[in-house]
Amino acid sequence: MHFSRFPRWRAAHLPTALEPMDRLSAELSGPRIWIKRDDCTGMSTGGNKTRKLEFLMAEAIEQGADMVITQGATQSNHARQTAACAAKLGMDCHILLEDRTGSNDPAYKFNGNVFLDNLHGATTETRAGGGDMNAEMETVAENFRAKGRKVYTIPGGGSNATGALGYANCAMELVSQADDMGLRIDRLIHATGSAGTQAGLIVGLKAINAQIPLLGIGVRAPKPKQEENVYNLALATAEKLGCPGVVQREDVVANTDYVGEGYGIPTDACIAAIELFARLEGILLDPVYSGKGAAGLIDLTRKGEFADDENIVFLHTGGSTALFGYNAVFGYDAPAAQAAE
Numbered sequence: 001m002h003f004s005r006f007p008r009w010r011a012a013h014l015p016t017a018l019e020p021m022d023r024l025s026a027e028l029s030g031p032r033i034w035i036k037r038d039d040c041t042g043m044s045t046g047g048n049k050t051r052k053l054e055f056l057m058a059e060a061i062e063q064g065a066d067m068v069i070t071q072g073a074t075q076s077n078h079a080r081q082t083a084a085c086a087a088k089l090g091m092d093c094h095i096l097l098e099d100r101t102g103s104n105d106p107a108y109k110f111n112g113n114v115f116l117d118n119l120h121g122a123t124t125e126t127r128a129g130g131g132d133m134n135a136e137m138e139t140v141a142e143n144f145r146a147k148g149r150k151v152y153t154i155p156g157g158g159s160n161a162t163g164a165l166g167y168a169n170c171a172m173e174l175v176s177q178a179d180d181m182g183l184r185i186d187r188l189i190h191a192t193g194s195a196g197t198q199a200g201l202i203v204g205l206k207a208i209n210a211q212i213p214l215l216g217i218g219v220r221a222p223k224p225k226q227e228e229n230v231y232n233l234a235l236a237t238a239e240k241l242g243c244p245g246v247v248q249r250e251d252v253v254a255n256t257d258y259v260g261e262g263y264g265i266p267t268d269a270c271i272a273a274i275e276l277f278a279r280l281e282g283i284l285l286d287p288v289y290s291g292k293g294a295a296g297l298i299d300l301t302r303k304g305e306f307a308d309d310e311n312i313v314f315l316h317t318g319g320s321t322a323l324f325g326y327n328a329v330f331g332y333d334a335p336a337a338q339a340a341e
């Protein structure tokens with residue numbers, strides 16, 4: 001793998017920190033748990049999409065785009081980071097937001113990431129849940145092209161082989177960082193959604209033969225579908241990087257036991273995980289992805305899945321901005337707070 005062979009627009013604050021979580025580890029009294037702070041990548045409160053956007057926006061620049069269009073759920077972190085990157089590049093940004101939760105909470109519909117999309121100057125339009133959003137986006141893009149715009153479209157989550165390069169690169173960053181610290185990583189865990197993060201990490205870890213098992217905690221699709229999505233994208237990413245054949249089907253492991261009712265609907269375990277990280281480590285997770293990922297990490301640790309002498313790294317993929325769309329779920333919205341007074 002040689003990343004300088006690919007165009008890259010440098011915007012992320014890298015390398016992100018790799019830190020122990022000693023109070024959480026003590027609370028769970030199991031393995032030593034570390035955190036890789038990809039919530040601190042820089043653009044507009046950070047998150048995992050920035051690494052993907054370094055490669056995607058570079059392609060947009062190379063193609064002479066004056067506008068990017070992408071899509072995501074209402075509280076999409078990817079949409080917000082794309083809007084910020086487009087702002088920094090002086091490109092227009094248009095976003096299709098899919099209502100996947102049916103929530104009528106004004107905070108969910110207008111605050112958090114939606115507020116920031118608008119603050120960065122992006123234009124948005126909404127769609128009901130369950131449609132083919134990438135197809136919708138292409139239709140919208142064609143309309144802009146017909147008006148003479150040079151449009152670059154980015155799939156949901158920035159998850160194609162170009163975006164996944166960012167996470168193949170992250171695998172190399174993480175392993176060399178751990179080697180510098182003399183840290184042996186026994187396992188890597190993170191929330192997996194549109195698959196680009198896990199696919200990129202698998203390709204990177206396998207290509208350098210790091211021998212670190214990777215576990216994705218699902219937030220939406222059932223296990224067979226999630227693993228298939230990750231595997232297919234990993235194959236395409238390996239091909240692009242010039243290392244076809246490095247990823248085997250069994251390298252792709254997703255645990256989807258922590259999804260709950262569905263995408264974007266917090267579970268009790270997710271809320272408990274967010275409170276635990278906030279109160280023991282001063283770290284903000286999110287209610288859609290990293291909170292469910294951490295719920296998996298915590299539950300598996302309590303069930304004794306990991307040996308006490310292991311070092312587990314939790315990749316924090318970001319998303320805390322979405323907390324401001326979900327304050328009512330925590331009982332901290334204004335009416336609840338007033339009732340408590």
Ligand SMILES: *Cc1c(COP(=O)(O)O)cnc(C)c1O
Nearest residue numbers: 077193194195197289317318319
């Ligand atoms: C998008 C996202 C993920 C999932 O990453 P994918 O590459 O889409 O699988 C995890 N956490 C947060 C906070 C995200 O925004």
